Amino acid sequence: MDSIHYVEHLLMSAKPEHPWLVLGGILLFVIFQRLTVHDPLHDIPGPWLAKYTSLLLAYHARGGKRHLYVDSLHKKYGPFVRITPNQVSCAHPNAPAVVYAQGSASLPKTQFYRAFYVDGTASLFSTQDRAGHSSKRRVLAHPFSYASVRQFEGWIRRSVGKMASKLDEKVRRGGGLGINAATVGRASGSCYGTSQGEVDVLMWLNYLTVDVISDLAFGEPLGMLDRGTDVIPEEEDGGAKSDATKRGIEANKEYGVAAMIDYRGRTAAILGLFPYLLPGSILAPLARWIPDPDLQRGLQGTDNLSKIARRCVKHRLQSNEVRRGDLLDRLIDDMRNKQGLGQTPFDDSSPLSPAEMAQYEADVVTDAMLLLTAGSDTTANSTAAILFWIYATPRVLRKLREELDEMLAGVAPSASDLELVKPMIKEADDESVADILQIPLHDQVKDLKYLNAAIDEGLRMFATNAFGLPRVVPEGMSVNVEGHTFYEGTELSCPAYTIQHDPAIWGPDADTFRPERWLEESASGLKKHLLTFGIGPRACIGKNLAILQVQILVATFVSRYDLVLRDPKELRSVEGFMHKPTDLWAKVYLRGEGGLME
Numbered sequence: 001m002d003s004i005h006y007v008e009h010l011l012m013s014a015k016p017e018h019p020w021l022v023l024g025g026i027l028l029f030v031i032f033q034r035l036t037v038h039d040p041l042h043d044i045p046g047p048w049l050a051k052y053t054s055l056l057l058a059y060h061a062r063g064g065k066r067h068l069y070v071d072s073l074h075k076k077y078g079p080f081v082r083i084t085p086n087q088v089s090c091a092h093p094n095a096p097a098v099v100y101a102q103g104s105a106s107l108p109k110t111q112f113y114r115a116f117y118v119d120g121t122a123s124l125f126s127t128q129d130r131a132g133h134s135s136k137r138r139v140l141a142h143p144f145s146y147a148s149v150r151q152f153e154g155w156i157r158r159s160v161g162k163m164a165s166k167l168d169e170k171v172r173r174g175g176g177l178g179i180n181a182a183t184v185g186r187a188s189g190s191c192y193g194t195s196q197g198e199v200d201v202l203m204w205l206n207y208l209t210v211d212v213i214s215d216l217a218f219g220e221p222l223g224m225l226d227r228g229t230d231v232i233p234e235e236e237d238g239g240a241k242s243d244a245t246k247r248g249i250e251a252n253k254e255y256g257v258a259a260m261i262d263y264r265g266r267t268a269a270i271l272g273l274f275p276y277l278l279p280g281s282i283l284a285p286l287a288r289w290i291p292d293p294d295l296q297r298g299l300q301g302t303d304n305l306s307k308i309a310r311r312c313v314k315h316r317l318q319s320n321e322v323r324r325g326d327l328l329d330r331l332i333d334d335m336r337n338k339q340g341l342g343q344t345p346f347d348d349s350s351p352l353s354p355a356e357m358a359q360y361e362a363d364v365v366t367d368a369m370l371l372l373t374a375g376s377d378t379t380a381n382s383t384a385a386i387l388f389w390i391y392a393t394p395r396v397l398r399k400l401r402e403e404l405d406e407m408l409a410g411v412a413p414s415a416s417d418l419e420l421v422k423p424m425i426k427e428a429d430d431e432s433v434a435d436i437l438q439i440p441l442h443d444q445v446k447d448l449k450y451l452n453a454a455i456d457e458g459l460r461m462f463a464t465n466a467f468g469l470p471r472v473v474p475e476g477m478s479v480n481v482e483g484h485t486f487y488e489g490t491e492l493s494c495p496a497y498t499i500q501h502d503p504a505i506w507g508p509d510a511d512t513f514r515p516e517r518w519l520e521e522s523a524s525g526l527k528k529h530l531l532t533f534g535i536g537p538r539a540c541i542g543k544n545l546a547i548l549q550v551q552i553l554v555a556t557f558v559s560r561y562d563l564v565l566r567d568p569k570e571l572r573s574v575e576g577f578m579h580k581p582t583d584l585w586a587k588v589y590l591r592g593e594g595g596l597m598e
């Protein structure tokens, strides 16, 4: 046994109290080192403890309000604040262009992202080095181009149509919506108070987006909308469930998919601040000993999600199903091409060795799981936040309805529109065709000015991506941000929430939801300050898919439903890696049938 494995073995077999001794030792060592070695960030202000340890930031990350904490630091110390021994938060309006620069000036991701490795494998998202990232990004760039994403519109509208049909049916039955409100494992597990006559709209958006992305990335919807819950049930009917459900069994007994994604993000947001606890470090096994149930749920969530992804990918690799042209097909195609395999079937005659097949599968699984985790709750949370702001601001709701009514009046999607949704027609039964037809076409809504302004404004106000995404100055390089020079090893981040609420950029009404600001003459310079999807070479690759869904969803809700929000004054939220509403409880009525004045 070599020394690394020996230490790993010792840690794995240590009693629970020993890791704390190790952690304490590490902390003392770090403080000693900081006191004796030259500190290149000595002139950057910030809380004194941040000079020595990331614990203070981790404490606020654990509380789910890191962005508000960092925002308060900027209010106190100015645009540059030291938030950990190595990291400077840069809230100057010009900072994002440098920190997230393109080309040779681009800065790689920090070690923080190792918190997202799956079974030791880096995904497109968590790959740190620039070259490795570029080659992975090339693989997925085409499937996520606008032209490709348009081909998924049929699948998306089928799921949105199914969601609308379910909501309609329950609303028509009367008594409002309280369906499955108490289901264990719903999203962040944060449902509160009574559900009488109300529905948590956020949960339905989660069912929808998990179904959409599993349809595109795993080959079929995971059946959340059908069941009205995102908990994949245990075997209960002797095998009558869908294949996808069967493949999820055992992987998801306690929490819903949204909850697993949520806990995973929260855990990564904390562990990512301590690289020596992350995969690749010999101390990584210690993370499993930290006595924090939420943190352990996050680690378990990653294991469970990767099990679901692995089963779905394996099923596709081994099946002789007709190609669907979905993201999974494309991931598999690209990997096969890269390995010069063409369409060789994956059976006993495969030219691959078992080890090669295992690596091949691990890569596809990691990216399929990335798509599920990066592409589902982000879209649901952003849509929920936008709907909150729209329904909480009656003036905006009225204006938006005028615009939508004019566009949709008399031009409801017809059978000929099915041309646009061809890719899924061969799979559609009469019921799902009827569902699809009640949903606005992307072509009808994509260029609506006020709709898009309301979406941008909702994303600005809520900031789904709220804390600063960290980048590191690489070896041999230095970076100048507004007169401050940062040297190799320094981590830089731009706090999206703070920048998106900066009165110097947005004016004195920066904290007001006012879509009109995006339509004014001065608006042309604003887009670069909206960091929702990130900017630069690591910006969101799924933006086209996300925007397409958000536009269709917001148009569907606004033109179809009245939502009477339980609390129009506050959208409660929690932050892990992403910032998300905890819920969106509302009484739901068909438009004009109750609740809201037109």
Ligand code: HEM
Binding pocket: 124, 125, 126, 137, 213, 370, 371, 372, 374, 375, 376, 378, 379, 382, 464, 465, 469, 531, 532, 533, 534, 537, 538, 539, 540, 541, 542, 543, 545, 546
């Ligand atoms: C409104 C919804 C979404 C938001 C707010 C969002 C936000 C972001 C942000 C801020 C990043 C940069 C992260 C970083 O630098 O650490 C990112 C990256 C990424 N997103 Fe999204 N995203 C959304 C939807 C999607 C969708 C639908 C998908 C795909 C199905 C997706 C896939 C990805 C991937 C693969 C990356 C990593 C890209 C890379 O490193 O090259 N996202 N997203």
